[in-house]
Amino acid sequence: MLRIANQNFNSRLLLGSGKFSSPIIMQQAVIASGCKLVTLALKRLQLKKPKDELLAPLRALNIQLLPNTSGAKTAKEAIFVAELAREALQTNWLKLEIHPDPRYLMPDPIETLLAAEQLVKLGFVVLPYCSADPVLCKRLEQAGCAAVMPLGAAIGSNQGLQTRAMLEIIIEQATVPVIIDAGLGAPSHAATAMELGAAAVLVNTAIASSSDPVAMAGAFANAVNAGRTAYLAGLVTPQQQATASSPFTDFLAAL
């Protein structure tokens, strides 16, 4: 059971709601994934064509909605977006993300920490998207964040766990859930993250941009479960030399 703040979730897969071809495909993918936490974003409303077909399919699933602060370039902007999101969805849960650089979308560690400190004081349950930096993750935890969300690779890059060595240190040190966010392009990446001891993973592009998002959502769910089960079972240590699995006796020597 994944526990964040005081809430339990019976899935360790979080889904981003972006890039799906339609709200119905998104809803079906959420169902297939078994996920209980779905991220959303905020933008200025276009008066000519307000869209409201997004929330109803998600509300129908009785899942936790997790607004993000995407688009914010500074702590000040992120806090403004957080306050808007709290009113829009009537939740104090927040995925904090501040990435001023449009090319690589790397999270700004200084602004993220500043915003996290203030948002926690304002009563938000803060889940910050951040660099895979063990010191930063510790500081975010000390600031009162309910989890940390270090990146595996750049958002939407599908490159997998490029930051693996740092993620291992973060997981070893953390006393809050570590949710690997961004860059997971294949179920095997998610399985590996879970084998390392991650509490959960967040996936969006790899599912939404697949030619069959619903099937891919199921594949990621299986991978997350497999990786978690393997982590709990205890993985064996790789070694250079062979060790026989079958009896290694000389019972054929008489031939």
Place this chain on the structure above:
Amino acid sequence: MHITLNDHLQLLTAETTVSTLLQQQQLPTEGLAVAINNTVLAKRLWPEYQLQPDDNVQLFQIVTGG
């Protein structure tokens, strides 16, 4: 009186609340957030907040995102 609504000038009658404005615009309130003069207005205050001349009203909406 005039206000600005997402950069568009709007003519309103006096004593218009935020809730009334949203109804006039036929906007869904689910997933919507309002800021007046760059300060977020709590949803519970929408029915009682009376708009003032030259208020800068910004509306935001929940959209998909990762």
